[in-house]
Amino acid sequence: MKAWIGLMSGTSMDGIDAILVTFEDRHIRIHATHTTDYPSDIRQRLASLSQNRGTPDDLGELDHATGSLFALAATSVIEKAGFPPASIAAIGSHGQTLRHQPDGSKPFSIQIGDPNLIAERTGVTTVADFRRRDLASGGQGAPLVPAFHKAFFSAAGEDRCILNLGGIANITHLPADNSAPVTGFDTGPSNALMDAWCLDQTGKAYDKDGAWADEGIVDQDLLGDMLSEAYFSRQPPKSTGTEKFNLEWLKVLLNRHPDLAGADVQRTLLELTAVTVAQQIPHFPGMTIFVCGGGARNRVLMRELQRTCSPSRIASTAELGLDPQWVEPVAFAWLASQRLSGKPGNLPEVTGASGERILGAVYYA
Structure with a gap:
């Protein structure tokens, strides 16, 4: 049975999750996992460049540096699994998103983390650059993971929603009628804004368990200003x-x-995520919302989502057999398998592309 590796680093820019898996029908077997944290200087440079503060040299250097770290994550998970590189069919590397601008006359999405380095240093064929073919066909290039959700998490006769709480929150509705179209899109900010405010105010990279937010109260005036953002409608x-x-x-x-306490701002940011998810998510009787991503570990956010999304039940993707941290890395391992099998990786009804497309560029070992 072929083994596959998935590499993922999201908009939180905190590090690279690597997983080595095998697929058998709808069953996923995890053989090893590994996380490679970004050094603080790399994380700071990535954050700056993502806000257009940098030079072409910065772009080139960070492409090489992140590519080296992605390769390290891959070799580490290979060593943990004890698999010879020759037994691994391919690595699916999402890369590190720097800019995602799918709207306008010249849409683009930039992911770095040189896949040539990954293929060279691991000796394993690497698939990367998953988003741009969907963009070229008129799509948003995102979200791509709903195709994986459909393949592994859908259930006939049961409405399910997969909620990914990464730096940005996105949802996938898997309808009870398997012939009905899947819907999915980004609802707005999740961890990225809360992490940025926490770092700015406390020096901590994130608000563990939502404890700091739980010290504050929601400021309704600030929340109202946030909700006026046109993206949400x-x-x-x-x-x-x-x-x-x-x-x-x-x-x-x-x-x-100007006079709001830092904890009140953090609590209001958390409320923004909970409210914008609830306002945009489809609601069906008996639907369960299965949560994945780093936000699934935020106890306060999970509590507030249960309030705002009621009567839908909030649960973890662990109930579906996959730990919340590893859903997206597994998805990119699966997307690599789709690419090498010559099968499409996008859902046009989700991304808006003009049709199904085979996604990813192949860098042979």
Whole structure:
């Protein structure tokens, strides 16, 4: 049976999750996992470059540096699994998104993490650059993981929603009627804004368990200003990123609310995520919302989602057999398998592409 590796680093820019898996029908067997954290200087440079603060040299150097770290993550998970590289069919590397601008006359999405380095240093064929073919065909290039959700998490006769709480939150509705179209899109900010504010105010990279937010109270005036953002009322297909929802966006709003305590701002950001998910998610009787991504570990966010999304039940993707941290890395391992099998990796009804497309460029070992 062929083995596959998935590599994922999201908009939170905190590190690279690597997983080595095998697929058998709808069963996923995990053989090893590994996380490679970004050094603080790399994370800071990535954050700066993602906000257009940098030079072409910075881009080139970071492409090489992140490519080296992605290769390290891959070799580490290979060693943990004890698999010879020759037994691994391919690595699916999402790369590190720097800018995602799918709208306008010249849409683009930039992921770095040189796949040539990954293939060269691991000796394993690497598939990367998954988003741009969907963009070329008129799609958003995101979200791509709904195709994986459909393949592994759908259930006839049961409405399910997969909620990924990464730097940006996105949803996939898997309808009870398997012949009905899947829907999916980015709802707005999740961890990225909360992490940015936490780092700015406390020096900590994130608010563990949502404890700091839980010390604050929601400021309804600030929340109202946030909810006036036009993105939230746009109809899908749509996707977004830290190009829009970043610390500068927040601080412009805070100019109108200069006396708020830091914890109150953090609690209001958390409420923004809970409310915008609830407002945009489809609601069906008996539907369960299965949560994945780093936000699944935020106890307060999970509590508030249960309130805002009621009567739908909030649960973890662990109930579906896959730990919340590893859903997206497994998805990119699967997308690599789709690419090498000559099968499409996008859902046009989700991304808005003109049709199904085979995604990813192949870098042979």
